[in-house]
Amino acid sequence: MDVIKKHENETTILNIQGKVDSVSAPQLEEILLPTFNEAEQVILDFSEVTYVTSAGLRVLITGHEAAQARGASMTLRHVSEDVMEVLDMTGFSSFLVIE
Numbered sequence: 001m002d003v004i005k006k007h008e009n010e011t012t013i014l015n016i017q018g019k020v021d022s023v024s025a026p027q028l029e030e031i032l033l034p035t036f037n038e039a040e041q042v043i044l045d046f047s048e049v050t051y052v053t054s055a056g057l058r059v060l061i062t063g064h065e066a067a068q069a070r071g072a073s074m075t076l077r078h079v080s081e082d083v084m085e086v087l088d089m090t091g092f093s094s095f096l097v098i099e
């Protein structure tokens with residue numbers, strides 16, 4: 001997994017590329033959580049995410065909670081059908097902001 005970080009005003013965009021699994025999830029968490037200290041809005045661009053495991057879902061929960069605690073927002077964008085199916089089946093689509 002690779003993450004490309006881009007800043008636009010008060011927004012930080014994290015373009016995530018590859019699988020978010022038990023190997024890469026800790027790396028994503030290390031990048032994601034400090035981002036809420038520098039941006040009011042964090043966008044996770046999932047256009048190049050091919051697979052998400054339970055470890056990746058845990059990072060999304062942690063990010064969602066961190067955003068709420070800091071009064072920030074976290075949005076997932078460009079989620080593939082396969083990943084969206086996982087988010088729907090697990091109920092994550094009911095509380096995450098997905099565009």
